[in-house]
Amino acid sequence: MKRKITVLTLSALLLALCLSAEAQQPTKVPRIGYLGTNPRSTNPARIDAFRQGLRELGYTEGKNIIIEWRFAEANPDRLRTFAAELVRLPVEIIVTAGPVSTRSAKQATAAIPIVMAFHDDPVGSGVAASLARPAGNVTGLATLAPEISGKQLELLKEIIPKLSRVAVLGNASQPGTPQALREINLAADASGIKVQYLEIPDQKDIEIAFRTASKERSDAVLVLSTAILFSHRRQIVELAVTSHLPAIYNRPEYVEDGGLVTYGVSIPDLYHRAATYVDKILKGAKPADLPVEQPKKFELIINLKAAKQIGLTIPPNVLARADKVIK
Numbered sequence: 001m002k003r004k005i006t007v008l009t010l011s012a013l014l015l016a017l018c019l020s021a022e023a024q025q026p027t028k029v030p031r032i033g034y035l036g037t038n039p040r041s042t043n044p045a046r047i048d049a050f051r052q053g054l055r056e057l058g059y060t061e062g063k064n065i066i067i068e069w070r071f072a073e074a075n076p077d078r079l080r081t082f083a084a085e086l087v088r089l090p091v092e093i094i095v096t097a098g099p100v101s102t103r104s105a106k107q108a109t110a111a112i113p114i115v116m117a118f119h120d121d122p123v124g125s126g127v128a129a130s131l132a133r134p135a136g137n138v139t140g141l142a143t144l145a146p147e148i149s150g151k152q153l154e155l156l157k158e159i160i161p162k163l164s165r166v167a168v169l170g171n172a173s174q175p176g177t178p179q180a181l182r183e184i185n186l187a188a189d190a191s192g193i194k195v196q197y198l199e200i201p202d203q204k205d206i207e208i209a210f211r212t213a214s215k216e217r218s219d220a221v222l223v224l225s226t227a228i229l230f231s232h233r234r235q236i237v238e239l240a241v242t243s244h245l246p247a248i249y250n251r252p253e254y255v256e257d258g259g260l261v262t263y264g265v266s267i268p269d270l271y272h273r274a275a276t277y278v279d280k281i282l283k284g285a286k287p288a289d290l291p292v293e294q295p296k297k298f299e300l301i302i303n304l305k306a307a308k309q310i311g312l313t314i315p316p317n318v319l320a321r322a323d324k325v326i327k
Helices: 002-024 044-056 076-088 099-108 147-159 177-191 204-214 225-230 235-241 252-256 267-280 304-309 318-323
Strands: 031-036 064-072 093-097 114-118 136-141 164-170 194-199 220-223 248-249 261-265 298-303 325-327
Touching: 002 248, 002 298, 031 076, 031 099, 044 267, 064 076, 076 099, 093 267, 099 114, 114 267, 136 267, 147 177, 147 220, 147 248, 147 261, 147 318, 164 177, 164 204, 177 194, 194 204, 204 235, 225 235, 225 298, 235 248, 235 252, 235 304, 252 261, 252 298, 298 304, 298 318, 304 325
Parallel strands: 031 064, 031 093, 093 114, 114 136, 164 194, 164 220, 220 248, 248 261, 298 325
Antiparallel strands: 261 298
16 A cells, blocks of 8 residues: 555656756747848838737737847848748748848748738739638738729819819839829729829839929829838928928828828738738648638828918818828
């Protein structure tokens, strides 16, 4: 009997020691990567929204999640280098900041899950098979709302009733540009407005485009979504003022930097929602099974300071619809 008790006691002791050792082993902290196209300073609101989304889901950076931040400073070579670097670390998920960084991440890995914080056309660009079932290793948020470009033109017409010619700045290689131009042309035909499309493949083309718009007597400028234009938005805003051309944009950062008006998808809201994808994947979900979600929040922001600079009066009915007015 004593021998049995001794054996049982030893067994219980060994079990307790094993459980104690397991309890003392540090919990693995997930490591994710963030691949940004532009400098970190260009979009702090987006990063803050992503971090806030993670915090709401119980993640605290540096404690129970590690984020490897990489910003390519609008340099395609650095973007590819950083994508490969995140794969080598490795990270468990790569969060991408737009179409260009998503393409670089996709080229770097077919195994690590990729979460798009936003993408203009994930299906058309080939990174997702469909919105409902993306397949592969990429999922996330899409800015799929090409009709917004047509509404932007209509908004310009409300602000400038005599609008007859508008210059559109864009980049044909940017996913979503063909659809946006189609919507703009439809709206232009309905309103009798002439559209002058100006291709901006590089920063040096921005000033040339404004000179051309002024020479061709454009009444306003509509700026499409491209990485080049966004990263040089301060230059664009300044040129719009010096050229005395009312301009409409699709990102709030333009207006925050002195632009006239923006109407478009709330990108910070998409970044906030991207945190949910990170959480689901870390808990075992597969990207191929997570549908790509579309925008839910849109914003109209008007800068009255910018309007005053070019001697423009914003109609009261347009001001009444604004989500935010900068005075």
